[in-house]
Amino acid sequence: MPTGNHGFIAARGALLAGSLATLAGCAGVEPGAPEAADTVLRDGYIYTVNESNPTVEALAIRDGVIVYVGGEAKVDAFIGPETRVIDLGGKMVMPGLQDAHIHGITAGQPQCDLEYQPLTVDEFKARIAACLDNPAFGSGADDWLVVNHWYVQFLTPPGTSVTKAVLDSLDTRRPIIVNGVWGHAALANSRALELADISAETPNPSDGVIAHNAAGEPTGWVYDGAQALVRQAMPAPPAVDPIEAARRGMQALIEEGITSFQAQSETRETVAAFAELRERHELPARAHFLIDSGARTGAELTAFIAELDALRDAFEHPEQIPLQVRAWRPGEQQGPRLVPEPGVSIDGVGEVMADGILQAPTQTAALLEPYRVNVGSADDPRWVPGDKRGEAYIDAETLGTMATRFAEHGYQTQIHAIGDRAVRNTLDAFETLRENDGIEADQTGYGQSGDSRPLMSHAELVDPADHARFAQLGVVPVMSYQWAKPAPDSTDAVKPYLGPQRWQGYEPEGDLAAAGAKIAYGSDYPVDPLDHWFAIEAAVLREADWGPQFPQYAGALNPDQALTLEQAIRGITLNAAYAMHQDTITGSLETGKLADLLILDRNLFEIPRDDISETQVLMTMVGGDVVYMAADFAPWQ
Ligand SMILES: [Zn+2]
Structure with a gap:
C-alpha cells in the first residue's frame, strides 16, 4: 500500500473510524490489497502540481478523495468489479482551476452587450441604437438602457474618446448608462445625469470621481464610487430567480474548469442563493x-463585522466546509478535514479599494511619482511628469487597523491595489496587521497556522523596493495574468503615461515570483471574457494575437516578466487554494486530497504555447463527482 496513505489515515481522524481500522491494518506487517476505488484514471499524463512527483500515469479515487497517485503497475490493485476505469489514452489531467478573484458568479437576464469589441464611434452608436430598438431591453420613455462590456480603450482609431454628447445624439429621451468592462468607469447620458441629480455643483464622493470639462460641466463620465450615484437613480432591475442565476453562473465556471472560487464584493442575496x-x-x-x-x-466597522457574523450564522455550515478553511479563525474550530461535496464559506472582506486603475483617462491608481503628460502633440509627443499621482482612497493606517480588526474576528482581508503607492500603502497596512497578529514576518511568511492570509489583488505596478515584502509579510498577490499583453488598455492607455523605466515593472509577475511571492491567479471576471486558458497562455507568452490589422499590439509585453508554465499553473491551482485556506486539501493531486481535477483535450506541456488558449475541458470533477463532461467525450461505456 502506498506510504502516502498514512497522511490520509491520520488526517481523517475519528471521522471514518470504521474504514480507518481497515486501512491501518494494511499499513502493518503484510500489506493486503487496498480497498477498491470508485474511479481510476490510467494511462494519462497526470500533472499533479506536487513538486516531488510532478507527473504520473495513474490515479485512484475513493469517497471523493485521492487514494493513489503513481505509476500504472500499482493502480491495478485499486480496481474492483464496481470501479469506473477511465483509460486516458495519454490525455492530460491536472488539478481543477481555482480562481481567487472573481465577480461574475451569477448570470442574469441578457443585457445590451458590447462584447469587449473594438468599436468606432459610429459602431458604438449603432450598437446602442439597436439595443434601444430591442424591446427586451425596455421600451418606455423612462426605461433605463444599461449597456455592458464596453472596452472603453478599444475605441478606434486609437486615441478616440467620447463624452455624454455621443449618447445625447441618439434619437431617444431614455436614460442610458454604458459600463466600462473594468467596472471602474461608466458613461451616462444627460438624462441619466439629470435623474441622478448630478450637476456641475455635485461634489465627488470619497471613493470616486465625477469628471468635468473645462467649463465645469459633467462630461458624463463617472469613475469608481461615483458610478453608484447614477445607479442609485435606477429602478430595481426586474426580478431574476437568484437560484437560477447562480446555477447558470456555475455552469459557465465548471465548463471552464473552475472547481473553487473566491467571489468578491458579494451581497447577502448572492450568498443566500x-x-x-x-x-x-x-x-x-x-x-x-x-x-x-x-x-x-x-x-460602521463594528456593525459590518456583526453583519458578517450574521451571514456566517445563516449560511455557513461547519460540517459542509473542510476544517482547514476555518481552522485559523479564533475560537475552537471543529469538524471534518475533508468534505468532498462543495460548500459555502464566508472568508472575509473584499475587495477593499485602496485605489482605482492606471488607464488613461481615468488614472485613479495611486502612484509614488506623477503620471506623465504629453506636452507635445500627437505626432510629435513630448512626455514630461505631470502633477497627478492618482487617488489613494484609504491611507495605510486606516487599512492596517481595519485588516487587524477583521483578522481578530476571523475574517480575511482582500485589498485592491494597482499603483505603486497603493501597493506600498497596502503592504504597510499588512505590516501593521503582522505587528498585531503576532505572526512572524520572515522569508517564509507563508503558511503559518493562525494566519488570516492577507490578499492584495492586481498589484500591477510595484516599486522594486517592495518586491520582497510580499514573501516577508506573507501577502498573496492575486494577479490577472491576461492583463499582461499589448492592448489598448496597456500599450496606449498606460505605457506612455508611466514612461520606460516604470513600464519595465508593469504586471510584475516575474519580479514577484523571483522575490518569493506566492502568486495566485484571479480572473476579475467579468472585466475580461471568461477565458482562463487564455490567461495561462498570456502568463507564459505575455502577448495576444490581435491579427494583422493591429500591428501596434504585436509582440510581447515585458517578456522578462513571464512566468514558466509550471508557475502559471501553480498560481491558478495550488496557490489560489492557499489564498482560500484550502491548500492542504485541494489544489494539487496528492494522496489524501480531494479529487478536484480536469481532463483536457491537449497536453499543455507538449503543444505550442500559443495553442494553450484553445484548450477545451473534457471533464471537470469535484470531490470525485463528475460535474461537467463535454458532449463528445465518452470515457466509459
Ligand atoms: Zn475585482
Whole structure:
C-alpha cells in the first residue's frame, strides 16, 4: 500500500473510524490489497502540481478523495468489479482551476452587450441604437438602457474618446448608462445625469470621481464610487430567480474548469442563493465569499463585522466546509478535514479599494511619482511628469487597523491595489496587521497556522523596493495574468503615461515570483471574457494575437516578466487554494486530497504555447463527482 496513505489515515481522524481500522491494518506487517476505488484514471499524463512527483500515469479515487497517485503497475490493485476505469489514452489531467478573484458568479437576464469589441464611434452608436430598438431591453420613455462590456480603450482609431454628447445624439429621451468592462468607469447620458441629480455643483464622493470639462460641466463620465450615484437613480432591475442565476453562473465556471472560487464584493442575496444551491446538493464548485460594504472604521466597522457574523450564522455550515478553511479563525474550530461535496464559506472582506486603475483617462491608481503628460502633440509627443499621482482612497493606517480588526474576528482581508503607492500603502497596512497578529514576518511568511492570509489583488505596478515584502509579510498577490499583453488598455492607455523605466515593472509577475511571492491567479471576471486558458497562455507568452490589422499590439509585453508554465499553473491551482485556506486539501493531486481535477483535450506541456488558449475541458470533477463532461467525450461505456 502506498506510504502516502498514512497522511490520509491520520488526517481523517475519528471521522471514518470504521474504514480507518481497515486501512491501518494494511499499513502493518503484510500489506493486503487496498480497498477498491470508485474511479481510476490510467494511462494519462497526470500533472499533479506536487513538486516531488510532478507527473504520473495513474490515479485512484475513493469517497471523493485521492487514494493513489503513481505509476500504472500499482493502480491495478485499486480496481474492483464496481470501479469506473477511465483509460486516458495519454490525455492530460491536472488539478481543477481555482480562481481567487472573481465577480461574475451569477448570470442574469441578457443585457445590451458590447462584447469587449473594438468599436468606432459610429459602431458604438449603432450598437446602442439597436439595443434601444430591442424591446427586451425596455421600451418606455423612462426605461433605463444599461449597456455592458464596453472596452472603453478599444475605441478606434486609437486615441478616440467620447463624452455624454455621443449618447445625447441618439434619437431617444431614455436614460442610458454604458459600463466600462473594468467596472471602474461608466458613461451616462444627460438624462441619466439629470435623474441622478448630478450637476456641475455635485461634489465627488470619497471613493470616486465625477469628471468635468473645462467649463465645469459633467462630461458624463463617472469613475469608481461615483458610478453608484447614477445607479442609485435606477429602478430595481426586474426580478431574476437568484437560484437560477447562480446555477447558470456555475455552469459557465465548471465548463471552464473552475472547481473553487473566491467571489468578491458579494451581497447577502448572492450568498443566500449559493447556500440554497448547496442545500439542494446542486453546488458544483467550492464557493468562497468575500463581502464588502464600504465600512472602514469605528462604529460602521463594528456593525459590518456583526453583519458578517450574521451571514456566517445563516449560511455557513461547519460540517459542509473542510476544517482547514476555518481552522485559523479564533475560537475552537471543529469538524471534518475533508468534505468532498462543495460548500459555502464566508472568508472575509473584499475587495477593499485602496485605489482605482492606471488607464488613461481615468488614472485613479495611486502612484509614488506623477503620471506623465504629453506636452507635445500627437505626432510629435513630448512626455514630461505631470502633477497627478492618482487617488489613494484609504491611507495605510486606516487599512492596517481595519485588516487587524477583521483578522481578530476571523475574517480575511482582500485589498485592491494597482499603483505603486497603493501597493506600498497596502503592504504597510499588512505590516501593521503582522505587528498585531503576532505572526512572524520572515522569508517564509507563508503558511503559518493562525494566519488570516492577507490578499492584495492586481498589484500591477510595484516599486522594486517592495518586491520582497510580499514573501516577508506573507501577502498573496492575486494577479490577472491576461492583463499582461499589448492592448489598448496597456500599450496606449498606460505605457506612455508611466514612461520606460516604470513600464519595465508593469504586471510584475516575474519580479514577484523571483522575490518569493506566492502568486495566485484571479480572473476579475467579468472585466475580461471568461477565458482562463487564455490567461495561462498570456502568463507564459505575455502577448495576444490581435491579427494583422493591429500591428501596434504585436509582440510581447515585458517578456522578462513571464512566468514558466509550471508557475502559471501553480498560481491558478495550488496557490489560489492557499489564498482560500484550502491548500492542504485541494489544489494539487496528492494522496489524501480531494479529487478536484480536469481532463483536457491537449497536453499543455507538449503543444505550442500559443495553442494553450484553445484548450477545451473534457471533464471537470469535484470531490470525485463528475460535474461537467463535454458532449463528445465518452470515457466509459
Ligand atoms: Zn475585482
